Amino acid sequence: GAVVSQHPSWVICKSGTSVKIECRSLDFQATTMFWYRQFPKQSLMLMATSNEGSKATYEQGVEKDKFLINHASLTLSTLTVTSAHPEDSSFYICSARIRGGSTYEQYFGPGTRLTVT
Amino acid sequence: KQEVTQIPAALSVPEGENLVLNCSFTDSAIYNLQWFRQDPGKGLTSLLLIQSSQREQTSGRLNASLDKSSGRSTLYIAASQPGDSATYLCAFDQNQFYFGTGTSLTVIP
Numbered sequence: 001g002a003v004v005s006q007h008p009s010w011v012i013c014k015s016g017t018s019v020k021i022e023c024r025s026l027d028f029q030a031t032t033m034f035w036y037r038q039f040p041k042q043s044l045m046l047m048a049t050s051n052e053g054s055k056a057t058y059e060q061g062v063e064k065d066k067f068l069i070n071h072a073s074l075t076l077s078t079l080t081v082t083s084a085h086p087e088d089s090s091f092y093i094c095s096a097r098i099r100g101g102s103t104y105e106q107y108f109g110p111g112t113r114l115t116v117t
Numbered sequence: 118k119q120e121v122t123q124i125p126a127a128l129s130v131p132e133g134e135n136l137v138l139n140c141s142f143t144d145s146a147i148y149n150l151q152w153f154r155q156d157p158g159k160g161l162t163s164l165l166l167i168q169s170s171q172r173e174q175t176s177g178r179l180n181a182s183l184d185k186s187s188g189r190s191t192l193y194i195a196a197s198q199p200g201d202s203a204t205y206l207c208a209f210d211q212n213q214f215y216f217g218t219g220t221s222l223t224v225i226p
Contacts, residue, residue, distance in 0.1 A: 006160075034213070043121075043206060043216040044161075093160055095214075102149075106214070110160040 002028050004096050006109035013084055014117055020080045021112045023094030030096035033077040034106065035069060038091040050077050074099065084116045119144045119209055121217040129223040130197055138192040138220045140207035145185045149210040152181050152192050154203045155219070161206065165192070197224045 003026040036044040050056040056069035068080040095106040120143045153161040165181040173182040180193040207217040
């Protein structure tokens, strides 16, 4: 089956530093990847949609200069949280849509727990 | 914008009980509906997909229904087991996923 990996699975960083999270589709090509954020006991909120080779589309209220997304290839998208602050601590989940597939043909990564101290 | 609500927010049942999780949405112009399971600190596992033209789907002890006219979907779990303990999320597809608020299920042995 389609597998999506995320790295790292958890990360602790100091306030003011930047951290990069990778999302990879392991056995399929994904022209579109999605980044979600989930706060404790809350549902997933879409942050941005990234398309291979073009700029990401950010949801309202998400700072694009703070959450840098790069979709460099058909199997890799990265999310960089710049100048992280404690309020950025959250669970970040990516998903990848199979190339040529419908919206529902998305596969989710296991998530990355970010803690900013 | 689609708003998705799940009731109850939390549910605790003894093993063996049948249970129903509810999901309601505000915009009937959805394409598809999925039910997901999320274990603590983990990603999502898709359980059932109901495409827009369908009304229900079944997989093992799980049955999901979709009523677009009333803006509701239900997930029925038969003969619940402790391993079913998790958070269940419904999500509607309108070119992107809109997730519900989730129901945290605990099945007590």
